[in-house]
Amino acid sequence: MDSQQPLSAQMRAVTISREYGSGGGEIARRVATKLQWRLIDHEFVVRIANMLGVSEREVELQDEYSQGIVARILSSMRSVDPALLVDVTNNMNTSEEGYHQALVSVVEAVAREGQVVIVGRGSQKILERMRDVLHVRIVAPLEKRITYVVQRESLNHSAARDRILQKDRHRERYLQAHYRANSTDAHLYDLVLNTGVIDLDSAVDLICLALERKAGRLTVPEHELGPGAGSAKYPGRPLDFRPPTDTL
Incomplete structure (x- = not known):
């Protein structure tokens, strides 16, 4: 690097x-x-939708929690952004699971490409x-x-x-x-x-x-990560907190 x-x-x-x-x-x-x-957000999906003739209202009704329209949009991203070279053709159906699988494929693809929010x-x-x-x-x-x-x-x-x-x-x-x-x-x-x-x-x-x-921390071995990394032992035995007794 x-x-x-x-x-x-x-x-x-x-x-x-x-x-x-x-x-x-x-x-x-x-x-x-x-x-x-790069930024992958709702507006990115809307831009792709507009190219497909899908209204923003349709995206609004389905984006992030439902089915077919957004799956079609996700598949079409391949022709808009070369980084999204992922085949989601088998997921092009109207089921929510089909949308989910297409979405997973795209998110994994952009992450592999790197430098994305x-x-x-x-x-x-x-x-x-x-x-x-x-x-x-x-x-x-x-x-x-x-x-x-x-x-x-x-x-x-x-x-x-x-x-x-x-x-x-x-x-x-x-x-x-x-x-x-x-x-x-x-x-x-x-x-x-x-x-x-x-x-x-x-x-x-x-x-x-x-x-x-x-x-x-990327090069630090897994077993060396965590709040204990580089921490010394307590100088004495840690005491439990004791609430004051009720004197009334």
Whole structure:
């Protein structure tokens, strides 16, 4: 590797899971821009859909949790992006499992190509065994997310809240159905960021820093990883915390 390149160049991908309205999609876009990596997100799928004559509304109804239209879109990505040289022809059916298999093929293909930021699509599970991928989760308090969606999508408070809850349910249903996983499980991620206070640009900086630090651990043997690495023993026997006794 070129000694002038950052350590992050050794990493293949960043996956970003997000609560709807937490700013995760915008953070992903900014991370991709800062790293000069490709971005695979909802807008990427919409662009492919438009080339196929599929409306954004149809994508909205199916993207991330359902079937045939997006499977067709995923297959067609091969002709748009040479990196997506993956055959999903056998999965071109209207079943949700067909869509899922096509999606897995594409996510694995872009990760193999490298230097890509992938938003959602169960990518934190699809790529969980790859050490050279950084997994990030973006969250925020519900009221903060409602404010964000009101501002970004020109909805009223009630409509924004309903949209957030619906989108979160759909995403959770997909992850549960195919991976028996819950997106709130912090063990799926290297980094969980709460944008309730942390601004989006700071979140981008933290993700890029984590990417560098994880890249620096790629050559460390598996048995040397973990919180015990480089830690000395306690100087004495650790004492259990004892709550004060009730004196009343």
